[in-house]
Amino acid sequence: MAIKIIVAGPRGRMGKEAVHMIYGVSDFELTACLDHKNDGKKLSDLEGFQDNFNAPVYSDIEKCFTEQQADVFVDLTTPEFGYKHTKAALNHGIRPVVGTTGYTNEQLEELKQLARDKKTGCIIAPNFAIGAVLMMKFAKMAAAYFPDVEIIEKHHDQKLDAPSGTAKKTAELIQEVRKRKKQGHPDEEETIQGVRGGDFDGMRIHSMRLPGLVAHQEVVFGGAGQTLTIQHDSMNRASFMDGIKECVYQVMDLDELIYGLENVL
Ligand code: NAP
Secondary structure, three states: OOEEEEEEOOOOHHHHHHHHHHHOOOOEEEEEEEOOOOOOOEHHHOOOOOOOOOOEEEOOHHHHHHHOOOOEEEEOOOHHHHHHHHHHHHHOOOEEEEOOOOOOHHHHHHHHHHHHHHOOOEEEOOOOOHHHHHHHHHHHHHHOOOOEEEEEEEEOOOOOOOOOHHHHHHHHHHHHHOOOOOOOOOOOOOOOOOOOOEEEOOEEEEEEEOOOOOEEEEEEEEEOOEEEEEEEEEOOHHHHHHHHHHHHHHHOOOOOEEEOHHHOO
16 A cells, blocks of 8 residues: 655755655655645646646645545655644654754654654654765764764855754764874964864864855775775755655654654664
């Protein structure tokens, strides 16, 4: 039997990609979409969707969850609405798979408790790119042998935060196993401020921002007579779809909230 899915935010860059992915997987069925505009239309009435994409569009979440039987709810909207949607889905016993980023720790704790109370699976993953998660895991493995490491993350120039969440998470994972040391020459001096990057527990993180980039990261380890580079590149939003697909399968067997794709794979 196909896994029945509702997607919130189908017109967005991630939502559109997710809808196309769902129609391409024979185990999945798109039951409905949640969009704060376009209530009562079909997905095929909206720009950029094929004629056979006939899932109904709802603006009222309660009506949507009551009229449509679904197993999984995929949210790709905004932090404010994603949080409300996730709560509503858990209250209806529909398992959320959430890519929307920007939840507070308090909101995450509340959702964790609600998932536990309702015994309903939920996955919230700020990075669905499987390659990025593997890059972090490989970097942690390597750091046990190579304590000298620098992280270079590169993103589009519209990104507001630096370093990226992925770079920070990578540094934290490395920190768990790396022999603590301050890297570089003890007497090194910056003649241009910030040129050596940000200091995280003695290792350096560099953030590059350029138009044309999407999301990229290199983790470079140095040892006697050798370097090791672990690199991941997200070229476009298709890079996140295998992660969403995996989470849809995995959430079916969960009865609690899991945060982070690294805890799912
Ligand atoms: P986007 O292109 O701005 O799409 C967001 C969509 O949500 C828009 O179509 C928006 O409609 C719609 N929306 C807003 N409020 C809504 C509501 N109440 N009900 C239903 N739909 C609503 O953004 P995006 O790039 O697709 O990203 C979406 C989210 O995913 C963001 O939080 C982003 O940070 C996150 N993200 C996660 C990953 C990951 O790997 N987990 C990767 C990339 C992005 P209007 O435009 O009409 O307001």
